[in-house]
Amino acid sequence: MAEAYSLQQYIEDLRQIVADTDDENEIFERLAPLAGKLVAEPSWLQSKHYESDSEQGFGVHLLHEESDHSLTILVVNWLPGRGTPPHDHGTWAVVAGIEGVEHNQRYARVDDGSRDDYAELELKKSFDASPGEVICIRTGGIHKVSNETDGLTLSLHTYGRHVNYTNRSQFDLASNERKAFKVSVE
Ligand SMILES: [Fe+2]
Numbered sequence: 001m002a003e004a005y006s007l008q009q010y011i012e013d014l015r016q017i018v019a020d021t022d023d024e025n026e027i028f029e030r031l032a033p034l035a036g037k038l039v040a041e042p043s044w045l046q047s048k049h050y051e052s053d054s055e056q057g058f059g060v061h062l063l064h065e066e067s068d069h070s071l072t073i074l075v076v077n078w079l080p081g082r083g084t085p086p087h088d089h090g091t092w093a094v095v096a097g098i099e100g101v102e103h104n105q106r107y108a109r110v111d112d113g114s115r116d117d118y119a120e121l122e123l124k125k126s127f128d129a130s131p132g133e134v135i136c137i138r139t140g141g142i143h144k145v146s147n148e149t150d151g152l153t154l155s156l157h158t159y160g161r162h163v164n165y166t167n168r169s170q171f172d173l174a175s176n177e178r179k180a181f182k183v184s185v186e
Contacts (some may be wrong), residue, residue, distance in 0.1 A: 002042040007073075010034055011064050014071055014158065025090050026050055028136040033159065035096040039156050042098060049075040050152060057082030060185045063156075069165040074157045074185070078102065083146025086173060087181045088122055090166025091159050093137040100153030101128045104135065105143040105172075119171050119178040129155075142171065181184045 017030045038044075044063070052059035057079055064073040075098070086107050104127055113119040123140060129135055136145060139160070147153045160165075163183065170181035 004043050005034070005037045007038065007044040007063060010038045010072075012072070013111065014073075017161070018071065019095055024138050027160075028091060028094065032096075032134040032136055033131050035094050035156060035158060036132060039096040039132060042156075043074070045098065045154075048186070049154065050077060051186065052077050052079050052088050053186075054079065058084065059182075060183050062185055065162050066067075066146050069162040070160065072162040074159075074161045075154060076157050077152050077154045078091045078145065078147035079152060080147055080150050084144055085181075086142055086144040086171040088140055088142050088168050089163050091141070091158060091161040091163070091166035092139050093141075093160075094158045095129070095136075095137070096134045096158075097129050097131040097133045098154040098156055099131055100151055101130050102153050102155060103128055103146045103148050105144040105146075107144070109142065111143065111176075117178055118176055119169070120176055121171055121173060127154075160163065 013034050017027055021027060038127045042180050051062045059077045063075060080114055106125040107121040108124050109119050110122045168181050173180050
């Protein structure tokens with residue numbers, strides 16, 4: 001039997017892809033199938049990756065980060081009924097489902113962008129992502145993730161830069177407030 005695709009091999013492939021190109025379409029084209037392969041046989045997954053954070057509604061576990069905070073790989077789990085506010089990432093993102101169905105909503109910013117603390121969003125698309133499915137979000141893309149199931153959901157997130165080291169935002173749909181978005185990472 002062939003050996004499972006390892007986390008170390010994924011990290012090496014990721015480094016090679018970004019060394020070859022900074023075109024996000026090309027990064028997605030090459031990286032998405034590899035992220036799908038990595039979650040297909042998750043021998044690297046550990047029981048601690050199921051530990052969540054009831055305060056923020058999700059648990060974030062670091063698998064890899066380059067020393068300059070670029071190329072970051074996280075396992076993120078969502079508690080039932082919980083999720084994120086709409087947010088961007090300040091970098092590109094590739095998300096591959098591991099367990100459970102995660103509900104995604106994609107938004108577009110429709111104001112003129114003239115104010116740092118204000119943003120009007122318009123819902124563009126809602127969809128469910130199942131285990132094995134891979135979602136690619138360009139720099140500046142805005143989405144909201146929620147777990148509408150009865151169990152914990154888990155996904156693998158790969159970013160061009162650690163999201164606590166980018167200038168990224170969360171958005172309040174009711175007040176149109178835009179503010180910084182940092183997450184607690186284990
Ligand atoms: Fe996100």
